[in-house]
Amino acid sequence: xxxxxxxxxxxxxxxxxxxTRRRMLHALAxxxxxxxxxxxxxxxxxxxxxxxxxxxxxxxxIRREVRGRTHLCRLEPGPLASAHEWLGFYQRFWTDRxxxxxxxxxxxxxxxxxxxxxxxxxxxEK
Amino acid sequence: xxxxxxxxxxxxxxxxxxxTRRRMLHALAxxxxxxxxxxxxxxxxxxxxxxxxxxxxxxxxIRREVRGRTHLCRLEPGPLASAHEWLGFYQRFWTDRxxxxxxxxxxxxxxxxxxxxxxxxxxxEK
DNA sequence: TTGATATTCAACCATACGGTTAAATATGAT
DNA sequence: ATCATATTTAACCGTATGGTTGAATATCAA
Numbered sequence: 001x002x003x004x005x006x007x008x009x010x011x012x013x014x015x016x017x018x019x020t021r022r023r024m025l026h027a028l029a030x031x032x033x034x035x036x037x038x039x040x041x042x043x044x045x046x047x048x049x050x051x052x053x054x055x056x057x058x059x060x061x062i063r064r065e066v067r068g069r070t071h072l073c074r075l076e077p078g079p080l081a082s083a084h085e086w087l088g089f090y091q092r093f094w095t096d097r098x099x100x101x102x103x104x105x106x107x108x109x110x111x112x113x114x115x116x117x118x119x120x121x122x123x124x125e126k
Numbered sequence: 127x128x129x130x131x132x133x134x135x136x137x138x139x140x141x142x143x144x145x146t147r148r149r150m151l152h153a154l155a156x157x158x159x160x161x162x163x164x165x166x167x168x169x170x171x172x173x174x175x176x177x178x179x180x181x182x183x184x185x186x187x188i189r190r191e192v193r194g195r196t197h198l199c200r201l202e203p204g205p206l207a208s209a210h211e212w213l214g215f216y217q218r219f220w221t222d223r224x225x226x227x228x229x230x231x232x233x234x235x236x237x238x239x240x241x242x243x244x245x246x247x248x249x250x251e252k
Numbered sequence: 253t254t255g256a257t258a259t260t261c262a263a264c265c266a267t268a269c270g271g272t273t274a275a276a277t278a279t280g281a282t
Numbered sequence: 283a284t285c286a287t288a289t290t291t292a293a294c295c296g297t298a299t300g301g302t303t304g305a306a307t308a309t310c311a312a
Contacts, residue, residue: 007145017139018270022212029216035289048271050290055269069279069288077219084217086148087210090155093203144300161259174301176260181299195258195309 008060009086012079015059020044021052028062028075035071134186135212138205141185146170147178154188154201161197 015021024038039049053073056062060079065072141147150164165175179199182188186205191198 009148010143010145013139013143017136017143019133019136020270022135025216029219036287044270045272046289047273047291051270054290066289071289075216075219077216080213080216081220084210084213087206087213090151090201090203090206091210093155093201094207146300162257170300171302172259173261173303177300180260192259197259 008079008082011059012061012083015055015061016083018052018055020049021056024052024056025061025075028073032072032074035073038073134205134208137185138187138209141181141187142209144178144181146175147182150178150182151187151201154199158198158200161199164199 016025020042023041027033027038027041035050035053036046038053039046042049053062053064057064060076062073063076065074142151146168149167153159153164153167161176161179162172164179165172168175179188179190183190186202188199189202191200
């Protein structure tokens with residue numbers, strides 16, 4: 001299917017979509033960890049853990065510093081901030097009860113005009 | 127591999143990991159949309175769009191109201207809030223320059239004792 | 253009833269994902 | 283040199299993902 005371009009958010013959210021990787025990030029929040037330390041809590045092979053860590057790295061969520069034969073990983077907060085910011089856009093929907101307000105308006109509309117006669121998006125965009 | 131249990135965050139982040147679905151959510155931020163309205167901006171079949179919408183639904187990110195032959199979709203902010211909250215845990219890493227502070231502390235430690243002689247996680251977790 | 257519209261379902265396809273095991277690589281210790 | 287430790291690579295496997303097309307379903311309009 002030939003990927004044309006992948007947004008950073010694709011990679012970030014994909015990386016976050018796995019519980020193992022999320023727990024690894026959580027561990028990293030406690031400070032630097034080596035590959036084996038990151039892998040230890042999980043009942044998977046080191047090779048599998050290595051792949052997870054690569055996924056986190058690819059998303060920029062962690063950085064690796066090779067120190068001798070061990071690889072030190074540390075959290076890289078930037079991409080997490082991006083994801084947080086992206087979600088922040090929708091914050092208004094769950095704060096200030098704006099959603100409840102809109103729900104009320106919708107219900108009123110549904111009663112005022114017959115549900116199907118009104119154009120579905122009645123100019124509330126752009 | 128037999129999934130034993132899937133955390134809501136798995137499904138939510140997975141749903142957010144696709145650009146088409148993210149754009150659909152964005153459209154939904156402008157108000158209710160039908161399936162075909164959501165599908166319209168994309169060069170994919172309606173069947174494909176239907177699958178994307180199901181993924182969003184499965185993650186609880188949208189709700190569907192069948193109204194006659196059209197399906198009205200609306201944003202469901204709860205799961206977005208969960209994801210936002212999850213990321214919020216890491217906020218301290220990109221605000222208040224706390225990460226920089228920790229970096230400095232790490233560097234000091236690395237100089238005080240030889241990097242490998244110290245146990246890598248020296249009680250700074252839990 | 254007939255036909256158009258809105259959406260899903262089923263079957264299929266190529267690629268990605270998450271896991272495995274076994275071998276390779278690189279460093280550290282003796 | 284030898285051996286152990288830390289990690290990656292390669293080959294493989296089953297399932298999931300994202301797309302397709304074509305047929306099915308359901309509703310609205312004539």
